[in-house]
Amino acid sequence: MIWIAVIVVVLTLGAALAVLLLENLLAAVAAASAVSLGVAIMFVVLQAPDVAMTEAAVGAGLSGLILALSLRRLGLTGLNITLNRGDTDA
């Protein structure tokens, strides 16, 4: 059981990093949904199925859907943001 938890935590942290580092906004939204999915699995491991169900339905499903639809409505779907990785603070 501990190894499932370790793997899920690593994957969740990886997805959370991907949200910050991905340049495509739609991909970042998908990664945010993946974070919620990992957290939902952690809730199942911690024996809280009610919270896990809410997290999976609202966090992974609905919020990702709302964010993606907002992106489309604002016309930002295909947009890539450029991250400033240098020392120049904008």
Place this chain on the structure above:
Amino acid sequence: MRSLVTLLFLGGLGFLLTVIAGILPFGDPPMLVGNTIQQTAADELGAANFVTAVVLGYRGLDTLGELSILFAAATAGGLILGASRARPGHAAGFILQTGADLLFPLLLIVGLFIVMHGHVTPGGGFQGGVILAAAFFLPLLARPEETLDHTWLTVIEGLSGTAFIVIGLVALSENKAFLTPLFDKGTLGEIVSGGSLPLLYLAVGLKVGSELASLLARLASDDEAAS
């Protein structure tokens, strides 16, 4: 550079919180309320799922507040987004259309199951309502030219919200507190048990589902900015 400083700051904050959490004794003082609920909830309310017993039985008023917050948020969203219009033009691909047709009945059944079994198994009105909203949004995604009938959604939403309050008021008329569970408790673990808790959760599920479906349909409707 700035993000590095932020990361360092967050790391330091996390270290600080971990140290503080390490000093504090774990699980002390013991949670007496949880133990009491686990011992008495099954006899008092007849709900096998104790989370439902707390959410609808002991803390029904909080759930009503939660519903009103959701209602206010959905109303504000509808005000900003405006009426949903049918989107002309490009139809969805074959995979999305077939997938939506296949998934719609499955999602409908899963959502209704979770709503109806809220007092027996994990889940309940809020989770099932979200799944119901997703089920009704999926065909909209596959066929952009169609739209949901907002009149019916508003009627369902209003009726289920009224039903929740009316069930609470019936308890008030029998000289009990507002939202006290009514009816016979039945056998623990069966679907017809828990008195009025399944009815309350059905109202919650329909309200949440219709609100969110209407919000998603409005959000998905096309306007000038989308291309």
